[in-house]
Amino acid sequence: MPISAMKTSKSLSRALPSTVFHQMSLQDCSSEVAKRFVLEHIRAGGEGNQRSDTPESLQHMEGLDDAIQALGGRLTDLEFLARMIKTGSTPKGAVQRIINDASAEILKTFILDLPATENSPWSAEQAWYLISKFGKSDSETLRYNAILLHPLFKSGGEAVVQALQHAELISVCTIDGSPSSIKPGRPVYRAAFKQLTDNKALRSREGITGTWVLPKATG
Numbered sequence: 001m002p003i004s005a006m007k008t009s010k011s012l013s014r015a016l017p018s019t020v021f022h023q024m025s026l027q028d029c030s031s032e033v034a035k036r037f038v039l040e041h042i043r044a045g046g047e048g049n050q051r052s053d054t055p056e057s058l059q060h061m062e063g064l065d066d067a068i069q070a071l072g073g074r075l076t077d078l079e080f081l082a083r084m085i086k087t088g089s090t091p092k093g094a095v096q097r098i099i100n101d102a103s104a105e106i107l108k109t110f111i112l113d114l115p116a117t118e119n120s121p122w123s124a125e126q127a128w129y130l131i132s133k134f135g136k137s138d139s140e141t142l143r144y145n146a147i148l149l150h151p152l153f154k155s156g157g158e159a160v161v162q163a164l165q166h167a168e169l170i171s172v173c174t175i176d177g178s179p180s181s182i183k184p185g186r187p188v189y190r191a192a193f194k195q196l197t198d199n200k201a202l203r204s205r206e207g208i209t210g211t212w213v214l215p216k217a218t219g
Contacts, residue, residue: 028073028187035068037075041082067091071098072187102192106131107202110169121163126152130170134184135197141181144172 029037064085071077077098084094110127114120129152133142148157161182164170168185184190196202 029075030073031065031068034071034073034078035064038064038068038078038082038085041079042086061085061091063091067095070095070188070191074187077186077188098188099191099195102186102188103195106169106189106192107196109167110164122160123152126160127164127169130164130182131193132197134190134193135195140190141173141183144179144181147182 028034067081068078068091071081080098081091081094084097085091089097110122110131111124114122114124129150130142130147133147144161147153147161150157153160161170161172161179165172165185169189170182171185172179173181173183184193
């Protein structure tokens, strides 16, 4: 299961030390459940939890299935999608806004705003390698050991991967307790990684000395 799924129970344990929490594997909800969740939020009224099932409340729904597929089953993103649709956005427009926001957040957090010291637990090159590797891959996951064999991760690679997981850029999945694969930290990050990788302005900075230097993701 994703190791990051343990973080919530740890936080609850610190906040409520006298309470026993039983840990279970948490996954994003299925497409069917996600669609039902979004539709329920769109139909829900404002004050008094009144429902609105009028045709006007369910307008602009073309492309909803594609939007949900792009977001996966992450409830926070699905709730934001529903709120945007309720205010008049189309599913396509709403999901593109979410992808754009995620792309900007990733670029700022993992590339541009790294401290200009050696104290950062990862480098811009390492973060960009994973971003571009996902962006160019048709697979939903990357092999954990294959990443550690890359020159960028040969020295202290496991600590870097753990730091990027803690920062929620990625999620490490395990089999029988051992790290097996890496996936994006949020389902929508797959689309965001591709958008960043396809950005010509970012690609043009690869290999240029500056605040961040991006090596081409090879191998």
